[in-house]
Amino acid sequence: MELEKKIPFVTAEGYEYLVSFMVFSANGMNYGIPIVDVSITLMSTNIEHNSIKTLNVFTDIIDNYLKQHNVVLYYYCDTAPIKMRDNRKNKLLPQEFRSKLFSSMFDQRNFDNYILKEIRITDLERGDHFTSLISNISNIDKVQLIENDLQELNK
């Protein structure tokens, strides 16, 4: 089945989003499973504020994709501004907020068949990098291999 997909949808609040799945070359590394980049792109320059309903649509799209394709998805969190509660005690970077949102989207649905790996790379000059890997729990060894390679790159 075709791995690359683009799924447009408009939220109840009127934001136009494109959820896209694109095969990632992973620097030519072979993990025995395709690595697919998932992007959730707001198609305008607005600063979005999304409802739980909208977040559930994102989760459903990703869940459906993972049911149909045996892959490791990776989600790199965008650094563009995002609406956060003004009274939030801990100020978060936009990419950090997206990372937490991404994890909580899946946590709240109690999926027991997935493994989610959050990866944070400290970058004092340009702002930290936040990435998540998500796949079926049966691929935990493949996710571990990717982590091992990352640890190796860091030596």
Next chain:
Amino acid sequence: MKTQTLHITKPSKETLEFFRNLRTLKEENKAKLIAQKNTYFPKSK
């Protein structure tokens, strides 16, 4: 769901370069997708 976290607090030059390139690629790809907005969200006539 099984959630695990990896935080690399002292990244090597290679790791930083890899993730900075990833950010650049993602930003370029985002700009390309937005430029093709009418393909995905055609305006009704």
